[in-house]
Amino acid sequence: MSEQSSGRAANSGVGTDDAHVADGGSDADEGNDVDDADIVPAVRDAFVDAAPRTVAEVAVAAAAPRDAVADALETLVAEGTLRRREVTTTDAEGTERRAVVWHLPAATLRERSAEGAVEAGDAVGLAIARMAFPGASRMMRDWRRDAVRAVVEHLREDGPATAEGIVDAVYGPHSAGYDDPDAWWDCVRPRLRSVPGVVHDDGEWRFES
Known part of the structure; x- marks a missing residue:
């Protein structure tokens, strides 16, 4: 019975880190164990509270590949289950970073x-x-x-x-x-x-x- 750790945020836009660049396939996708038919329900179930989540965080929670998670997120937005928005944060060096997050309505x-x-x-x-x-x-x-x-x-x-x-x-x-x-x-x-x-x-x- 495995314990899953929290995912790292995936930011895009100004001043992104190497770890936050792509939502496509990567080494982080290896070992995912959710069947294709179960990805949308698994992604939906990853939103257990009001906290907004990035693709990377949802991929870890759902144990699914990021590209498949991204598609599932858009499906859930289209059906009204989730909302999508862009946020801007400032790191310790004062660099602005943009990220796309999803959250429950x-x-x-x-x-x-x-x-x-x-x-x-x-x-x-x-x-x-x-x-x-x-x-x-x-x-x-x-x-x-x-x-x-x-x-x-x-x-x-x-x-x-x-x-x-x-x-x-x-x-x-x-x-x-x-x-x-x-x-x-x-x-x-x-x-x-x-x-x-x-x-x-x-x-x-x-x-x-």
Whole structure:
């Protein structure tokens, strides 16, 4: 059961770095394991919160080639699932850099918040409430939202755990419609990374209050 690391931003335009130039094939594309038919759903599922993401970041989260991810992103923009915009940042040397990012529409985030309503001031609960989850029905999405909550609660109460330890402790009572624990972890893992206070380090997950 593998742990995926966060991707590096892919910038384009003024003052781009060598690591941020092309969205086409590269060594980073080797080892991707998503079938072509699954790329659009995998790309959609990479957007678990309000954070904008670059092609490179989505490619890592979706475990798919960047050129295929770029096509999937445009498909999702065309159908209204995502929004696309250009941003400009300034690095430490004062060089302006432009990047194209994709993000969930505000209406989608409001809908997610309504589905997983939480008390004001609960940063963890709010982050989970705003996450996008796969599922054809609200009930299925809520099951998967509850699975992430259960993992966070496990880390809070029982301390650090490996991926295997989390699956052993939480998957059974919170399988969330998944028959396979690996598929369940593929859903939980990227969302767990977006929960405030959750840290992944040296093969272990822990919650820091």
